[in-house]
Amino acid sequence: MVKFGITSGNARLRLRAHERDGLDQVVRLFTGLPDGVALEIENNTKAALRDAREEPVRGREYFPARALPLILDLIDHHPVIRAIRL
Template identity: 50%
Template sequence: MKPGITSGDPRPRLCDHERAGLNEVVCVHTGMPDRAAFELERIILATLDAVGIKPVQGREYFPDVALPIILEMIRNHPGIS
């Protein structure tokens, strides 16, 4: 799974990820405040590293066990309503 976090239009990125074999979108949020997407991505990657969940490919492709942690961080992020 990949936490795809972008501050722009997510559709082009979703298409890129689909071509890479990722074919299920779990959640999409748009209209986040300035820098909120960047901050959320940093928090997610740092948290996964801190709990010992390492990427299985590159630096942002993780095992499925990361999903509940990522969703919890998204639910609790102040930039997402």
């Protein structure tokens, strides 16, 4: 299972909560993004997963592990993320 999302609080606290939930590997973590970028990426990712007919296995942001490549592709190719990674 893969979980993606944003938080306006302490990312490490959220990650600890997810770890207690059985999610124990962080694949990508970006902090300090410009206003609106995280929400834009999250909304784009949800729309792409819907288009790919991927259904959440729990809640709104927990998907089967097979969705990870699509999620990473969308994140890694966002212009702001690409600029950060250069």
